[in-house]
Amino acid sequence: MRIYRAKDYDEMSRKAANIIAAQMTLKPDSVLGLATGSTPIGTYRELIAKYSQGDIDFSRIKTANLDEYRGLPRENDQSYYYFMYENLFRHVNIDMANTNIPNGMEPDSDAECARYEKVIESLGGVDLQLLGLGHNGHIGFNEPADHFARMTNCVNLQASTIEANKRFFESADQVPKQAYTMGIGTIMRAKSVLLIVSGADKAETLAKVIAGPVTPQVPASILQFHPNAVVVADEAALSGL
Numbered sequence: 001m002r003i004y005r006a007k008d009y010d011e012m013s014r015k016a017a018n019i020i021a022a023q024m025t026l027k028p029d030s031v032l033g034l035a036t037g038s039t040p041i042g043t044y045r046e047l048i049a050k051y052s053q054g055d056i057d058f059s060r061i062k063t064a065n066l067d068e069y070r071g072l073p074r075e076n077d078q079s080y081y082y083f084m085y086e087n088l089f090r091h092v093n094i095d096m097a098n099t100n101i102p103n104g105m106e107p108d109s110d111a112e113c114a115r116y117e118k119v120i121e122s123l124g125g126v127d128l129q130l131l132g133l134g135h136n137g138h139i140g141f142n143e144p145a146d147h148f149a150r151m152t153n154c155v156n157l158q159a160s161t162i163e164a165n166k167r168f169f170e171s172a173d174q175v176p177k178q179a180y181t182m183g184i185g186t187i188m189r190a191k192s193v194l195l196i197v198s199g200a201d202k203a204e205t206l207a208k209v210i211a212g213p214v215t216p217q218v219p220a221s222i223l224q225f226h227p228n229a230v231v232v233a234d235e236a237a238l239s240g241l
């Protein structure tokens, strides 16, 4: 793992956007694995700025998002489809036909998981996977468990994740109880991964991810075994090391 220290959230966002922009420049038809949540919003803002300045081009870029809530239609403002559209896609010249997100409305969860793995495979795999870090060490919606999930799967969200995400809903009751997520295996098959982390509230978890034992109880710790993993974190998030 290569670890880059940023002063604060904004610097983390700029550094992360520079890494993604470099990937896009070196390989204009890159497959980018994307994440939602609060952490990447600044990174997407920086990418939009680079696009507006003519520095990067999304016309041949393909994307595959990590996860999606089960049971939320695309047009629901809490769906990850909606998030991606609002925070990145609608601001850049990406072809929406080249964007991929698990379909939260597919009732047959096994079929949807198999379909999504096939989509990623047919794209030739993910070149650069952007990741945020959950307070419990999750990546995507891969919660602490007794094993690492190999493939895209449908998970029951942990109480702590529902609690953390309820800020986006009217109440905890409205947070979906299940989600589709790339598996840890899916994430590990990405050619490179970029984990971005901000804030003192994640310091203890990030220390375990970087320096603790590799265990499915801290799902992101598996990234220690990834041959090309980069962490960009701010000083507050690195304060536990």
Ligand code: F6R
Residues within 6 Å of the ligand: 034, 035, 036, 037, 038, 039, 040, 066, 067, 131, 132, 133, 134, 135, 138, 139, 140, 141
């Ligand atoms: C989002 C995702 C999640 C988040 C994580 C951190 O697509 O996969 O794993 O990255 O929950 O969320 P924030 O950035 O809101 O702290």
